Amino acid sequence: MKIPIKVVNTDALQIDTDILVLKHAQDLFGVDWKVFSKLSKLQLISGEALPDYGDFLKTDTYGTITAKEVLFVGTEPLYKFRYQNIREFAYRALAHLGETSPEIERICFTIHGAGYGLDEIEAFESEIAGLVDAISQGKFPQKLKEIVIVEIRTSIAEQLSHSLKELLPQEAVIIKKDNNMGKTILPSSERLRDAGIASEEKPLVFVAMPFDPKMYDVFYYGIRGAVNNAGYLCERVDEAHFTGDVMERVKLRIRQADLVLADLTKANANVYLEVGYAWGIGKPTVLLVQDSNDLKFDVRGQKCLVYSGIRELEEMLHEELKNLPIQE
Numbered sequence: 001m002k003i004p005i006k007v008v009n010t011d012a013l014q015i016d017t018d019i020l021v022l023k024h025a026q027d028l029f030g031v032d033w034k035v036f037s038k039l040s041k042l043q044l045i046s047g048e049a050l051p052d053y054g055d056f057l058k059t060d061t062y063g064t065i066t067a068k069e070v071l072f073v074g075t076e077p078l079y080k081f082r083y084q085n086i087r088e089f090a091y092r093a094l095a096h097l098g099e100t101s102p103e104i105e106r107i108c109f110t111i112h113g114a115g116y117g118l119d120e121i122e123a124f125e126s127e128i129a130g131l132v133d134a135i136s137q138g139k140f141p142q143k144l145k146e147i148v149i150v151e152i153r154t155s156i157a158e159q160l161s162h163s164l165k166e167l168l169p170q171e172a173v174i175i176k177k178d179n180n181m182g183k184t185i186l187p188s189s190e191r192l193r194d195a196g197i198a199s200e201e202k203p204l205v206f207v208a209m210p211f212d213p214k215m216y217d218v219f220y221y222g223i224r225g226a227v228n229n230a231g232y233l234c235e236r237v238d239e240a241h242f243t244g245d246v247m248e249r250v251k252l253r254i255r256q257a258d259l260v261l262a263d264l265t266k267a268n269a270n271v272y273l274e275v276g277y278a279w280g281i282g283k284p285t286v287l288l289v290q291d292s293n294d295l296k297f298d299v300r301g302q303k304c305l306v307y308s309g310i311r312e313l314e315e316m317l318h319e320e321l322k323n324l325p326i327q328e
Contacts, residue, residue: 001174001175001176002170002172002173002174002175003135003140003144003145003146003147003172003173003175004145004146004147004171004172005128005131005146005147005148005149005164005168005171005172005173006146006147006148006149006161006164006171007148007149007150007151007157007160007161007164008148008149008150008151008157009150009151009152009153009154009157009158010150010152011150011152012031012035012108012110012150012152013031013034013035013038013065013066013067014065014066015066015067015108015148015150016066016067016106017066017067017068017106017107017108017148018067018068018069018101018104018105018106018107019058019067019068019069019070019071019097019101019104019106019107019108020035020065020067020069020070020071020108020110021070021071021073021093021097021107021108021109021110022035022070022071022072022073022110023072023073023074023075023081023089023112024050024051024057024072024073024074024075025075025076025077025078025081026052026053026074026075026076026077026078027077027078028050029078029115029116030110030115031110032072035065035070036050038061038064038065039059039061039064039070041064042062042064044059044060044061044062044064045057045059050072050074051072051073051074052074053074053075053076054074055074056071056072056073056074056093056096057071057072057074058070058071058072058100058101059072067108071093071096071097073089073092073093073096075089078116079249081112081113082113082118082199082200083113083118083122083123083126083195083196083199083200084126084196084197084199084200086112086113086123086126086127086130086196087126087127087129087130087133087195087196087197088130088196089112089127089130090109090126090127090128090129090130090131090133090134091130091131091133091134091139092130093109094107094130094131094134094135094139094140095134095137095139095140097140097141098134098138098139098140098141098142099139101141102141102142102143103141103143104141104143104144105141105143105144105145105146106144106145106146106147106148107141107144107146107147107148108147108148108149108150109127109131109147109148109149109150110149110150110151111123111124111127111149111151111156111160112127114156116237117235117236117237117253118235119224119228119233119234119235120156120159120160120224121159121160121163121224121228122195122199122202122233124149124160124163124164125163125167125191125192125195125196126195126196126199127149128149128164128167128168128192128195129192129193129195129196129197130196131147131173132173132192135173135175136173136175149164155216155217155220155221156220159220166191167189167191167192167195168192199233202231202232202233203231203232203233203258203259204232204233204235204253204256204257204258204259205227205232205233205234205235205257205258205259205260205261206235206236206253206254206256206257206259206260206261207219207223207224207227207234207235207236207260207261207262207263208236208250208260208261208262208263208270208271208274208275208278209223209236209261209262209263209265209268209271210263210265210266210268210270210271212266215263215265217310218263218265218310218313219236221310221314222307222310222311222313222314222317223261223263223288223313223314223317225314226313226314226317226318226321227261227317227321229318230318230321230322232258232259232321235253235257237249237250237253247273250274250277251277254274254277254278254281254283255281255283257283258284259283259284259285259286259324260274260275260278260283260284260285260286261285261286261288261317262274262275262278262285262286262287262288263288263289264287264288264289264294264295264296264299264304265288265289265290265291265294266294267294267295267296272296272299275287275299284324286305286317286320286324287299287302287303287304287305288304288305288306288307288313288317289304289305289306289307290306290307290308291306292304292306305317305320
C-alpha cells in the first residue's frame, strides 16, 4: 500500500480536495485569513468558534472555496510555531482526520513558516515528517488516496517538489504488511527522521534584507541555497506577519543567530539598523550588495561581497561560508 504525497503549484482556495487543513495560530494569517473571510461572510464560521491550541474546527465550505471542507487546527501563537510545532501540527491534523473522517480520500495542506521567516525547506520537511509519523502509526483516514501540499509561488513549489523527491524518492509513503506487527512503514531517511526534532540544533543564519518582490530570487536562489547547502538554517523576519514590536523579534533572532547575512542593496534603513545591532552585540556578519555605490559611509571600510547576478552571489556566498565556519 502506498499513499502519494505531492506538491501542487496553485491557489489553495482553488484546489479540488475533500478537505483543506489550515492552522489557527491564535490569529489569522495568509491563506488562513482568506478562507476564514470567505466563510464568515456567509456566517458559516465566527472568530469565537476558531480553535484554541489542541482543539479542532471542521466546517463545510458550501462552495465558498473549491475544497469541500476546511479543518482549522489550533496551534501555538505564530512566533512560537516553529519546526517541531509544524511536525506536531501535521501529525495531529492527520490523526484527527483518521478518527473523525475515515472516508476522506484527498487531503490538502499548505506550507508553514514561509511568510513569517522560517527556513521554508526545513519547515516543509518538518511537515512531511509529521505526516509520515501519523501514517506510520496508522493514524490517518483509511480510505486516504492522496495528500497534496499546495504552494502558489511557482519557484517555491519547484524547490519543495525537489526536496520531497529527496525525502520520498517514490513520492509516496510506502506501507507494508507485517504479520506480527500489522502495518509498518518502510525505513525513512535520517534527514526525514530528524526534521523538526533536530532543526533547532542546526546553526542559524539570520538574513537582513529588504522585503521587496524584486529581491525574492536573490533570497530564494542566491542566499538560501548557499546557506542550506552548508547545513545551516536560513531565517528572516517579515514584519507583515507580526503584531507588536517587530524589532524586538528581529533582535531576538539576531541574538540567537550564529551569523548575520545583510544585503545592503538600496541602502534600506531597517537593514542598516539590524546590522548595527548585530555589530553592537558582537555577532559575526557578512555584508552583501549589488552596487557598491549603495554603501553608506559607515560600512564602506568593511568587507562586502559585491554581486551582479544570483548565480555569482550563490558561488561567492558558498565560498565565504566555507572560509568562515560557524561554530555550533
